[in-house]
Structure formats: C-alpha cells, structure tokens
Amino acid sequence: MLKVALGESSKIEGFVTVDIFGDPDILWDLERGLPFESNSVEYIRANQVVEHIRNIELFFKEVYRVCVDGAIIHIETPHYGSEESWRDITHVNHFSVLTPDFLCEQNYLARRNGWKFSLVKKEVYGWNLVFELKVIKK
16 A cells, blocks of 8 residues: 655655655646545645645545545645735635534535545644544445
8 A cells, every 4th residue: 555745846765755846756736636546545645735736626536536445644734824824826725724624524525526534633733734534435
C-alpha cells in the first residue's frame, strides 16, 4: 500500500510525492484527479494544498477512490479566519473548523460522489486548520 504526500515538490522517504512543479516522484496536476489506481493508498498527506484546488469536489472524490477502507487523510490548510488564508491570491478555497464535519456528513455532496468519511481529529493550530479523515468503504 502507498503513502502519498500531495503538493510536495521534492522527494520524501517513505512517501510517493506528487506536485505540479519541482522534483517530486510524480509530476502531476491535481486538478486532473489523482494518478493512482483505485484502492491503492493507505495514507494521504495534503499539506498546504487543498486551498489551491479549484475543483475541490473532484479532489475529495478522487481521494476516496484511490484510498483503501480505513485509510487516513491528513490535511493542513490555512484556517479561513487567518490572514494567511486570504493573503495568497492562488487560494481558491477557504476552510473553517466546520468544513471537516461537513465532509463527513451524509449530505448531498457525499451522496452525489459516493464517499463516506469519518472525522478522526481536527484542531486549529496557529493559523492552520489541521484535520484527519478516515475512509469508510465497508
């Protein structure tokens, strides 16, 4: 099973790194989905990435597709209440402390995309929102 670090422009031991620039293991635009087979990933780390993705619904749909049951998705992103969330003009998404809960609800978005996540943890740390989701497929 793979451990994946998204938005990492250089190689990291123990992870398959993916980014649109630099020298990652896989040079890839995350707007196109994820370059992995279905049910092949056990852990995803997305550090300072999700705020840059225009089609965030496709991103989470793809995360669900490539992950195995029980996989953990670790996400760090600027909290919408911080200046860091708004300062960078490439940020197209702004996440609140309620966003992880919304992703875990069985609402219209989950039904439309066929995903199911449970919340493992969430916290605001400095200007970052840090949360982990667990993939539920069974």
